[in-house]
Amino acid sequence: EAGVAQSPRYKIIEKRQSVAFWCNPISGHATLYWYQQILGQGPKLLIQFQNNGVVDDSQLPKDRFSAERLKGVDSTLKIQPAKLEDSAVYLCASSFVGQGQETQYFGPGTRLLVL
C-alpha cells in the first residue's frame, strides 16, 4: 500500500514570498491533516479535513495560511506571504474514518526554510 506522498521535499524562499505544498493521502483515507513541526518541537496541527470539508482550523494563521482539498483526495497548503518564523517541516497525515481516526499515517514532510 502506497503511503502518504508529499512534495516538494525541500523548499527555500525569501520572506514575503509565497509557497505551496502538496499532499496525496493514502487511498481511501477520508481524513487529512496538516501539521507544522518547528525544529526541536513536536508537530502542531494546522488544519484537519474530513473529505473536502474543514473539521478544525483553529490553529491555522488564516491571515497568511490557506489550505484546500477540493475533491476530497489530495490537498494543498499555501503560505502567502511567508515570514521567517514559518521555517519548519510541514507534515501531512491521513487516517481512515472507520478506525476512529486513531491511527494517523504521516508523509515524509516538506522542509521549508525562509530567509
Add this chain to the structure above:
Amino acid sequence: GDSVTQMEGPVTLSEEAFLTINCTYTATGYPSLFWYVQYPGEGLQLLLKATKADDKGSNKGFEATYRKETTSFHLEKGSVQVSDSAVYFCALLNYGGSQGNLIFGKGTKLSVKP
C-alpha cells in the same frame, strides 16, 4: 488544555542497554496514547498505541503501558540497537478535548552507540 510532557534529550546509550523514555499527559476524559518514531530524514511512524487504561502497546521490542493513575505512558525497551537511533514522540488523541487531533510532546532524541 490537553498536553504531553516527555523527558528531554538527547539520550545516549550503548548498544544492548535498557531504555526508558518518560511521558506524562494532562487530558480530560479518556484519551488514546501513542508513541511515534522519526528516523533521520523520514516522516513520523506509529510505533505503538494504547486506547484504554492498563493497555500495553508493543512493537519491535518496545513497550508502553497506559497508566491512568499516574497519567503516564513511559516507553521501554530491554536492549537497544544502533538502528533504534531516532527521535521519539509521545502523543495523545482526545476526542472530547481536541476534536480528534494528535497532541504531541516535544520529542526525545535517542542515540545508540555501538
